[in-house]
Amino acid sequence: MFDTISLTTNIGMLGYFIFSLFTDGLQSFANNYIFIGYLIFTTLTLPNLLSRVIFKSRLFGLISALSFLYFPIQFLLQVVITNLTGLSLSEILPFGVVFNLILWNVLFLLFVIGDNKSRNESEATLAEILSGILPAIIYLLFTFILIRQRDSVVALDYLQHITVPNKMFNNGILCLLPGQCSNLFLQHGYTTFYHIILGNLSTFIGTDPIKSFYVLDIVFPLVASIPIYLKLKDITKSTIWAQLGVLLALLTFVMGGYDFVFFLPQTLALYFLILILQEKELKLPQRIFATLLLLPTHFIVGPLFAGYLWFRFLIVKNLSNNKEKTILLLLLALSVLFFCLANISGFSIEKLLQNDALKEVGSATNPYYPNNISAYIQNLGAGWILVFLAYISVLIQKRKKEEDLALLSFITFGIIFYFLAPTYAHKFGIGLAFFATVLIIKYLWTLGFKPMMKSILFGLLISIWGLNYFVQYNRYLKFYTQEDGTASAIVQEDKALIEYLRENRLSDTFIISDPYTQLVVAALGNIDTVNAQYMPKETRKNFLIYLEDPNPETYEKLLTSPGIPGGKDITILYSSRIHRSIELDDEAWIYNIYSLPINNSYSINEVGENLIKDQKRLNKDLIYISDNFILFK
Amino acid sequence: MKTFYLKLLTIIALLLGIYLSTNRYYQYMRSKNFEILNERQSVIIQLPNAEYIEIISRNDQVTDYKETTEKPFNVITNIQKNSSLENSIMRTDLFYEYIENRENKRETIITPIDSKNIDVGITSTTAYKYKEGLKYVIQLDYTNKTEFRDTEEPGVIYFEDKGCKVEIYDPNLDYSTTGNRQTLQLKRDYSPSVEYNIKLTITCKE
Numbered sequence: 141m142f143d144t145i146s147l148t149t150n151i152g153m154l155g156y157f158i159f160s161l162f163t164d165g166l167q168s169f170a171n172n173y174i175f176i177g178y179l180i181f182t183t184l185t186l187p188n189l190l191s192r193v194i195f196k197s198r199l200f201g202l203i204s205a206l207s208f209l210y211f212p213i214q215f216l217l218q219v220v221i222t223n224l225t226g227l228s229l230s231e232i233l234p235f236g237v238v239f240n241l242i243l244w245n246v247l248f249l250l251f252v253i254g255d256n257k258s259r260n261e262s263e264a265t266l267a268e269i270l271s272g273i274l275p276a277i278i279y280l281l282f283t284f285i286l287i288r289q290r291d292s293v294v295a296l297d298y299l300q301h302i303t304v305p306n307k308m309f310n311n312g313i314l315c316l317l318p319g320q321c322s323n324l325f326l327q328h329g330y331t332t333f334y335h336i337i338l339g340n341l342s343t344f345i346g347t348d349p350i351k352s353f354y355v356l357d358i359v360f361p362l363v364a365s366i367p368i369y370l371k372l373k374d375i376t377k378s379t380i381w382a383q384l385g386v387l388l389a390l391l392t393f394v395m396g397g398y399d400f401v402f403f404l405p406q407t408l409a410l411y412f413l414i415l416i417l418q419e420k421e422l423k424l425p426q427r428i429f430a431t432l433l434l435l436p437t438h439f440i441v442g443p444l445f446a447g448y449l450w451f452r453f454l455i456v457k458n459l460s461n462n463k464e465k466t467i468l469l470l471l472l473a474l475s476v477l478f479f480c481l482a483n484i485s486g487f488s489i490e491k492l493l494q495n496d497a498l499k500e501v502g503s504a505t506n507p508y509y510p511n512n513i514s515a516y517i518q519n520l521g522a523g524w525i526l527v528f529l530a531y532i533s534v535l536i537q538k539r540k541k542e543e544d545l546a547l548l549s550f551i552t553f554g555i556i557f558y559f560l561a562p563t564y565a566h567k568f569g570i571g572l573a574f575f576a577t578v579l580i581i582k583y584l585w586t587l588g589f590k591p592m593m594k595s596i597l598f599g600l601l602i603s604i605w606g607l608n609y610f611v612q613y614n615r616y617l618k619f620y621t622q623e624d625g626t627a628s629a630i631v632q633e634d635k636a637l638i639e640y641l642r643e644n645r646l647s648d649t650f651i652i653s654d655p656y657t658q659l660v661v662a663a664l665g666n667i668d669t670v671n672a673q674y675m676p677k678e679t680r681k682n683f684l685i686y687l688e689d690p691n692p693e694t695y696e697k698l699l700t701s702p703g704i705p706g707g708k709d710i711t712i713l714y715s716s717r718i719h720r721s722i723e724l725d726d727e728a729w730i731y732n733i734y735s736l737p738i739n740n741s742y743s744i745n746e747v748g749e750n751l752i753k754d755q756k757r758l759n760k761d762l763i764y765i766s767d768n769f770i771l772f773k
Numbered sequence: 774m775k776t777f778y779l780k781l782l783t784i785i786a787l788l789l790g791i792y793l794s795t796n797r798y799y800q801y802m803r804s805k806n807f808e809i810l811n812e813r814q815s816v817i818i819q820l821p822n823a824e825y826i827e828i829i830s831r832n833d834q835v836t837d838y839k840e841t842t843e844k845p846f847n848v849i850t851n852i853q854k855n856s857s858l859e860n861s862i863m864r865t866d867l868f869y870e871y872i873e874n875r876e877n878k879r880e881t882i883i884t885p886i887d888s889k890n891i892d893v894g895i896t897s898t899t900a901y902k903y904k905e906g907l908k909y910v911i912q913l914d915y916t917n918k919t920e921f922r923d924t925e926e927p928g929v930i931y932f933e934d935k936g937c938k939v940e941i942y943d944p945n946l947d948y949s950t951t952g953n954r955q956t957l958q959l960k961r962d963y964s965p966s967v968e969y970n971i972k973l974t975i976t977c978k979e
Contacts, residue, residue: 296859503853503871511867521797522790529786533779587780600787607794611801615866619859673859726813731851734859 142266143252150248153178170347173355179237179347180359182244183340186210189247193254198418199265200367202426205415206433208337214240215336219314229312233344240340271379272369275387276362282391282606284358287613291354292628294620295402296673296736298353299629299663300324304332305339306666323703324662324672326500331436334405349664350630360403361390367414368400372578374418375543376585384598385581391605392573393612394519396566399573401613406570409437413445414574427453441570448553452546465540469531472552479559484509488561497563502677502732505563516558519569520576521608527551527576530583547579623739633716633740634660636766641665646773650705652683652698653713654721655729656736657769661713668705673736676702680730687714688722690754712755716742716768743767799887800866806888806937806975811856811868814849816881818891821977822935824916828893830872830879832912835901835963845877845899876900889976895969907963913941918954930957937977944970 157175160168169175187207188199197203218232252262288294307313307321315321317328318335342352365386372382390400398407416422416430427449434442434449459465490498490506498504507515517524534544550571557568589597617627626632634657641661651661651669658669670679679701686694704710720742721727729735747770752762760772810817815829830846851873868883877899884892895911919932924940930948931940947960961967 514866518797522786522793525786525790526783529779529782536775584783587776587783589780597783597787600791604787604790604794607798611797614801619857724813727849728813728852728854728857732853732858735853735857736859737857 141263142270143263145270146248146266147252150245154245171351173351176342176347176352176355177359179241179345180341180352180356181363182241183237183337184359184363186240186244186247189244189251193247193250200370200415201418202416202422202430205412206429208333208412209433211336211340212333215308215339216314222312230309233309233339234346237340237345268370268373269366271383272366272373272386273362275369275383276365276390279361279365279387279390280358283613287610287617288354288357289627291350291630292620292626293350293353293630294357294617294628295353295398295404296629296659297402297404298349298356299659300672301335301338301404302343302349303662303666303672304335305343306663308332308335308339309343310666322662323668324659324674326671326674329440330405330438330442333436334408334438337408338403356403357401360407361400364400364411364414365390367411367418368574368577370418371414372581375578375582378585380598381581381585384601385577388523388580388601388605389573389577391602391609392520392523392577393609393616394569394572395515395612395616396564397519397568397570397572399570405438406441406567409434409441409445410571410574412437413448413571416449422449422453440567444553444557444568445571448546448550451549451553452542456542456545456549459542459545462538462540465545466535468545469535469540469548472548473531476552476555479556480513483512483559483561490561490563490565494563500676500733501563502735506561506565508561512558512561515566516555516569518608518612519572521612522604523576523580523608526580526583530579533583533586544579544582547575547582550575551579620738623741629738631660631738631740633766633768637661637713637769638664640765640769640771641667646711649709649711651711651713652704653715654717654737655680655733656717656738657713657715657740659736670701670703674733677730677733679703684718684721684727684730687718687748687751690748690751692754692757695754695758712760712772714744714747714751714770714772716740716744719744719747740768744770800885802888806977807885807891809868809883809885809891811854811870811883814852814872816868816870816883818883818973818975820937820939820975822937824934824937826939826973827914827916828881828895828911829914830870830881832914833879833897834908834910834912835899836908836910837904837906838908839906841904841907843901845897845901846872846874846879848874850874889974891973891975893969893971893973895971897967898965899967900965901963903963908960909963909967910958910960911969913957913959915939915955915957920954921948921950921957937975940974940976942972942974 153174160172187210188204190207190210191197191201191204192199195203195207214236218229218236221227222229222232293299303322303324304315304318308315313321315332318330318332319325319328321332341356342349368389369382369386372385373379376382392399393401398404399410400407412433419426422430430449431446434446436442455468459468488506488508490504506512520527531548534540534548554568554572558565584597620629621627622631637660642665646667649667651658651667653661653669655673655675658675659672661667662669662672682698682701686698698704699710717737717740721729723742729737744767747762755762755772763771763773765771806821808819810819814831815827818826820826831844833846834842834844836842849872853871855869866884870881872879879895879897882894886892897909901907915932917934919934921930921932923930928944928946929940929942930946931938941957943959945961949958949960950956951958959969959971961969
């Protein structure tokens with residue numbers, strides 16, 4: 141039955157696309173939500189089908205995680221083809237995406253038909269997948285009806301990351317690190333592995349990036365829900381407990397970690413880890429492959445996850461008796477206490493060892509006692525009480541299970557790194573949604589509540605997690621909430637600029653504007669800027685000084701500021717954000733690299749005569765793009 | 774037996790969890806009596822009666838009320854606000870303002886407790902020569918003319934205007950008001966580091 145449902149749905153989708161092709165034309169696919177959703181779903185699940193059909197391995201497991209390497213391999217092949225044929229990457233890459241869509245359909249058909257010939261395994265697998273997706277659908281309804289607005293993009297990270305596939309596509313650049321493609325990456329945090337996948341989801345086939353980011357936030361949790369469900373089902377052998385676990389994991393908003401909320405390099409690494417953990421036991425070569433996959437995905441979170449896998453193997457697995465396991469549990473608790481107290485007494489890596497980084501940013505990147513403790517607690521809210529009870533329960537168990545120790549170890553590692561407080565320590569909260577939920581579900585399941593009590597319990601748990609998630613998500617959205625109530629990184633007034641830049645290609649130029657506008661220009665206009673949102677503080681200051689007092693001297697100072705390339709044409713884009721800053725003497729944005737005023741509605745009624753005069757000196761004329769943007773070109 | 778106690782503890786934990794989550798939800802939806810605007814160079818507490826209270830560092834004074842009156846933050850060389858900070862820096866429930874004028878530093882942390890109460894913490898570090906009777910003064914400016922009144926409760930003064938009552942609790946209350954009937958000045962004996970921990974209670978008619 142599930143085979144038939146899945147096949148029919150897929151055929152229905154394909155039929156709809158063919159119909160759309162004839163009625164609305166090929167261009168309509170760029171803005172078609174169903175096509176974008178289908179593209180993202182098939183791209184993210186293609187490695188699973190490769191794993192099952194080609195490598196005859198599990199649909200969700202280590203091989204499926206390793207199968208994600210298909211995308212960089214395919215990309216490299218396409219680069220080879222461009223070198224051999226003389227075609228550009230922008231001509232080749234769309235065919236790669238279309239090929240993947242066809243490949244997915246072929247593999248899906250083979251998966252269903254092939255299995256039907258043997259033991260009809262696909263029927264059971266698809267039933268399991270649908271069971272896992274069901275709570276994710278409830279989660280999506282909750283999130284996208286009550287919290288998110290249509291077409292909202294609520295992670296500036298997406299805008300930053302998309303510049304890499306954009307450069308690959310438009311400029312035919314092959315880069316191993318994102319910083320080689322785009323000047324938006326001041327530090328190397330990952331390879332371009334993630335960016336190639338992101339390119340396949342949008343840039344390479346030319347779908348609308350804003351719609352793609354929005355739909356990606358819908359499809360990613362949907363896909364992630366399947367391995368979460370399978371893991372919980374494996375532990376509890378209960379569909380309902382596993383479904384509850386999926387819902388709770390998705391309803392956990394980890395500030396900074398964003399476990400299943402956004403598709404980012406760090407969350408991709410977490411997704412890989414969850415796929416890897418589907419394996420009952422990882423042999424040495426498997427662990428090595430897993431490590432080699434996690435490290436290039438994210439240079440900070442990857443080693444954390446890989447380290448966890450090795451810790452499981454080297455330490456947890458070798459604890460033979462209950463006494464040793466108790467010692468480990470007590471050590472974990474002591475570590476939390478020790479690092480928490482060290483933090484309270486003032487210890488912090490960022491303050492002690494990363495002064496240069498803080499100078500560059502303009503402030504500390506972490507909150508400090510007591511705010512840091514309350515911020516970490518809020519990630520899980522009242523769920524921490526259950527984590528504590530689960531810990532006690534494991535501690536008093538006569539036969540402690542390896543899985544419990546491993547789960548508690550991961551949570552402890554996250555807390556330790558958080559309290560060590562290197563820059564952006566809140567990223568170490570990643571994984572909390574999965575590991576804490578598995579621990580809690582496992583604990584509650586072992587208590588064996590009666591059906592009546594179980595349903596009350598479920599209601600209470602969903603309410604606790606739902607309320608906490610609602611508050612966490614809305615607090616996160618505060619930065620993205622504009623004057624008119626729209627909660628999105630895409631500002632209505634900026635759309636005129638995006639339109640202008642699409643129609644008037646500004647080649648061989650470098651745009652300088654306020655940091656937020658620069659990000660919009662770099663991400664959606666594919667034009668180089670001065671490090672976009674990470675425009676150095678000194679350059680911000682010199683830019684503002686020049687705008688307030690334009691003369692050859694201040695212009696020269698601006699040209700020699702960090703991030704401004706020598707010998708390139710510099711185009712000033714005067715925005716409402718800058719105008720407001722000058723008019724209202726609001727200069728907070730020049731003192732902190734993360735200070736980014738989002739609103740761009742302050743009408744530019746008049747630009748200083750001196751600025752126009754000085755730009756004329758440089759043969760630059762004033763072009764009115766809209767009430768909110770003036771370009772000196 | 775062990776399982777029974779764990780079950781009992783779990784149920785208690787869940788009930789406590791519901792209480793805490795609901796409480797947090799209501800705390801989040803606390804905009805009933807006020808809204809805090811942390812933009813430009815001041816912190817504004819907007820009241821539902823269309824008036825607001827403004828705390829602006831530029832009005833801070835170090836004065837002996839005779840010959841010396843200095844404004845330590847008349848010029849600003851660095852300002853940080855958490856309202857415009859991109860989410861790469863962790864969000865907390867509070868509103869934060871950091872002002873610098875060379876060696877003079879001032880940190881304001883405003884924490885809404887619930888729909889009525891707000892904690893205001895101000896720490897100012899300045900470098901002036903100590904003098905007898907020298908005071909550090911911060912100002913709370915209200916947009917309308919009003920009367921600041923004492924209560925029987927120590928450390929509490931209040932004003933009422935257009936259906937809203939604002940009580941100001943300062944454990945070390947030493948205050949004066951200005952002739953324009955809009956400004957409350959809270960004083961401390963001058964020291965290089967001056968701290969204020971004030972509580973505002975705002976009650977407005979439905």
